[in-house]
Amino acid sequence: MTIKTPRVSTTALAALAAGVMSLAAPSAQAAWTLNMTPGISAMSREIYSLHMLMFWWCVGIAIVVFGFMIFSMVHFRKSKGAVADQHFLHSNRIEIIWTLVPVLILISMAVPAARVLVQTEDPVATELSIRVTGYQWKWGYEYLDTGVTILSTLSRDSNRARQLGSGIDPNSVPNYLLSVDHPLVVPAGVKVRVLITAQDVIHSWWVPALAIKKDAIPGFINEAWFDIDADKTGTYRGQCAELCGRDHGFMPIVLEVKSKQDFDLWLKKQQDALKQPAVTPSETTTTTTTTSQATTPATHVSAG
């Protein structure tokens, strides 16, 4: 007993010290992003500001209400000889005040919230439309009127590491479960409309940097839009935010934001690739049939 007790407390102390040290380390603190991100567009910043406004309203209300409660409980406690006030219970003035104050608070919250909500639902004057389709368990992106489509699946590294008994340390995989084979490429400084739907079950397309989280429902099309700041090119990540089945955790979203010029070049390249008579399976078959008399079909097929 006497040996065990100090051993446990030493372990606990060591754990506590490690915890405190990790909290104090700047790198660990950087990972502690508990709040929403202000995002990469004017709209996401609007939503962030609205969120902060509501947050500070809640903090203020909590301080006033709990402060009043705690003060009353301590100051007017029975042990100090406090007696319940009978007049306070039916005071018209106080009842009017505690009805009016919350009404005013609610109005002051509803007005900016409604303004932002109307803005988020206004996809007019968009230059580009992308249809986002959720599948079990990947995302499909179609650049409308361009013929370009992308199927975005969990990256090979993450997929291998996630397998039971893979023996791969997930910490060794960069952006584990947050990387894909083909990211969604979008232009910065262009108003883009996304039409979100699903093929099988309900998914949800969530990209925190855009402040967009919309359900993808089979048979329905949900609309959202974004206009990324011209200087915010780079890679941003999101996830499916609706429990959609066994592999729900394995259908991340990766957004590659390019400048308008780079995006146009990329799109053109994709379209050119579509136009090119690539070596298609049907072509291989033709080659195979024409050369079948030369008794070399096997090599042709494998080469194709």
Ligand SMILES: [Cu+2]
């Ligand atoms: Cu999903």
